[in-house]
Amino acid sequence: MMQRSNSECSLFPHEQFWILSKRIVTPDGVISGAVEVRGGNIASVIEGDDLQSSVIGGHFLDYGDAVVMPGLVDVHAHLDEPGKTEWEGFSTGTRAAAAGGLTTLIDMPLNSVPSTVSVETLRLKVEASKEKLHVDVGFWGGLVPENAFNESALDSLMEAGALGLKAFMCPSGINDFPMSNSTHIKEGLVALAKYNRPLLVHAELVPDSHSSTQLNDGISDVRSYATYLKTRPASWEEAAIRDLQSAMQETRVGGHAEGAHLHIVHLSDARASLELIKDAKSSGASLSVETCPHYLAFSSDDIKDGDTRFKCAPPIRDEDNRQNLWNALLEGHIDLVSSDHSPSAPELKLFGEGDFMRAWGGISSLQFVLPVTWSYGLKHGITLTQLSKWWSERPAKLAGQDQKGAIKTGNHADFVVWEPEMEFELDESHNIYHRHPNISAYIGTRLSGKVLSTFVRGNLVFSDGEHAPKACGVPILAK
Numbered sequence: 213m214m215q216r217s218n219s220e221c222s223l224f225p226h227e228q229f230w231i232l233s234k235r236i237v238t239p240d241g242v243i244s245g246a247v248e249v250r251g252g253n254i255a256s257v258i259e260g261d262d263l264q265s266s267v268i269g270g271h272f273l274d275y276g277d278a279v280v281m282p283g284l285v286d287v288h289a290h291l292d293e294p295g296k297t298e299w300e301g302f303s304t305g306t307r308a309a310a311a312g313g314l315t316t317l318i319d320m321p322l323n324s325v326p327s328t329v330s331v332e333t334l335r336l337k338v339e340a341s342k343e344k345l346h347v348d349v350g351f352w353g354g355l356v357p358e359n360a361f362n363e364s365a366l367d368s369l370m371e372a373g374a375l376g377l378k379a380f381m382c383p384s385g386i387n388d389f390p391m392s393n394s395t396h397i398k399e400g401l402v403a404l405a406k407y408n409r410p411l412l413v414h415a416e417l418v419p420d421s422h423s424s425t426q427l428n429d430g431i432s433d434v435r436s437y438a439t440y441l442k443t444r445p446a447s448w449e450e451a452a453i454r455d456l457q458s459a460m461q462e463t464r465v466g467g468h469a470e471g472a473h474l475h476i477v478h479l480s481d482a483r484a485s486l487e488l489i490k491d492a493k494s495s496g497a498s499l500s501v502e503t504c505p506h507y508l509a510f511s512s513d514d515i516k517d518g519d520t521r522f523k524c525a526p527p528i529r530d531e532d533n534r535q536n537l538w539n540a541l542l543e544g545h546i547d548l549v550s551s552d553h554s555p556s557a558p559e560l561k562l563f564g565e566g567d568f569m570r571a572w573g574g575i576s577s578l579q580f581v582l583p584v585t586w587s588y589g590l591k592h593g594i595t596l597t598q599l600s601k602w603w604s605e606r607p608a609k610l611a612g613q614d615q616k617g618a619i620k621t622g623n624h625a626d627f628v629v630w631e632p633e634m635e636f637e638l639d640e641s642h643n644i645y646h647r648h649p650n651i652s653a654y655i656g657t658r659l660s661g662k663v664l665s666t667f668v669r670g671n672l673v674f675s676d677g678e679h680a681p682k683a684c685g686v687p688i689l690a691k
């Protein structure tokens with residue numbers, strides 16, 4: 213059999229091979245059978261219990277009872293390069309992704325320096341990613357007041373390959389990424405309509421009555437999580453979504469932005485905000501929404517004062533709200549899950565002071581999202597098929613990646629092989645590739661679901677605790 217041209221890209225470097233398993237997650241259900249990989253794509257999927265004899269003579273990997281699922285597609289990762297590699301980077305972030313069973317990441321336009329808001333800055337991203345990617349990485353561009361009314365600037369960003377745009381409706385915490393209002397967002401949607409690409413929105417709106425100085429003034433118990441939670445109430449999410457209503461309506465058939473799609477990132481409020489989203493969806497708006505593993509795993513009662521690992525925006529809310537998020541996900545009102553992996557240099561988490569008001573807001577989770585979603589989801593009876601829709605099929609669709617996100621003939625051979633029943637302590641005894649493990653809220657938890665192997669376009673990029681020698685992921689640019 214032919215070897216692949218660059219054998220260093222894969223720990224199993226064959227042009228053609230079979231993957232066998234008793235649990236292969238396909239769009240038509242979980243089957244026992246085999247997937248044939250050829251030239252990095254899925255050449256065939258066959259069902260049957262005894263396929264060893266059919267693949268004999270060829271190269272094959274028999275994973276037995278371990279689950280073979282489409283690789284996870286994370287539409288919300290902050291990789292922070294160029295400019296902030298002390299926070300994260302293409303190499304470290306994608307190594308953690310590969311170890312966690314994620315095969316595609318879509319990078320957010322902020323936290324790197326500069327932010328990705330123009331053709332030039334997108335080129336800097338792509339340049340900086342060269343030879344560092346262990347998985348495939350696409351890029352969202354930023355919608356900011358400076359480019360929102362400049363259709364030709366947005367056109368060139370789209371033509372240069374940005375998969376869509378991302379906007380903030382509240383201060384982003386990053387100086388060169390100012391916030392947008394609903395008028396900017398409407399303009400952005402109109403510009404995106406002809407490309408059929410989405411606009412992602414961080415939906416929190418600070419009421420006029422709260423200037424940022426007022427907000428943090430006079431707060432004495434800065435170590436208290438309850439205090440932080442009160443400073444970013446659910447009404448901020450609700451106000452933002454309400455403010456987006458007319459923009460959403462423009463995405464309907466016949467609207468000014470027909471063809472564009474609005475996606476609300478990291479929903480935390482599963483009450484009034486969720487109701488507004490349901491209404492907009494049923495009125496025909498082209499709208500979707502994600503939540504994140506940290507909102508599904510934790511509730512405010514779990515967070516100890518001073519433990520700023522849990523600081524994020526919008527904040528993690530009460531236990532009832534967490535249960536509502538699960539219900540909304542199971543009922544299909546929440547479409548998908550993303551990491552919002554947003555690490556920083558550890559010192560910015562201010563562990564010494566435990567100051568929730570001043571610490572960096574962002575959860576560090578990339579390598580752990582699969583076992584976390586699965587472990588907490590088990591209590592809600594989730595299935596492998598649902599998990600795969602939330603983490604692969606729907607995110608791939610949002611990012612316009614029609615060859616990813618499902619195990620079917622013709623798609624990229626992007627897989628995670630994992631053992632859902634295997635439990636482990638997330639501590640030093642586990643292989644951790646996370647850049648800064650000490651800032652991750654998940655360290656110290658017990659999880660179920662161990663990743664064995666990860667394949668990206670047929671390359672076995674991670675197996676049994678080891679990465680392939682060469683980083684052969686590619687930058688994904690929209691055409």
Ligand SMILES: NC(=O)N[C@H]1NC(=O)NC1=O
Nearest residue numbers: 384385524525554573574
């Ligand atoms: N800038 C940035 O990454 N912000 C993210 N962090 C967080 O907790 N929520 C966000 O939007």
Ligand SMILES: [Zn+2]
Nearest residue numbers: 414477478525
């Ligand atoms: Zn955000």
Ligand SMILES: [Zn+2]
Nearest residue numbers: 288320552554
């Ligand atoms: Zn984010």
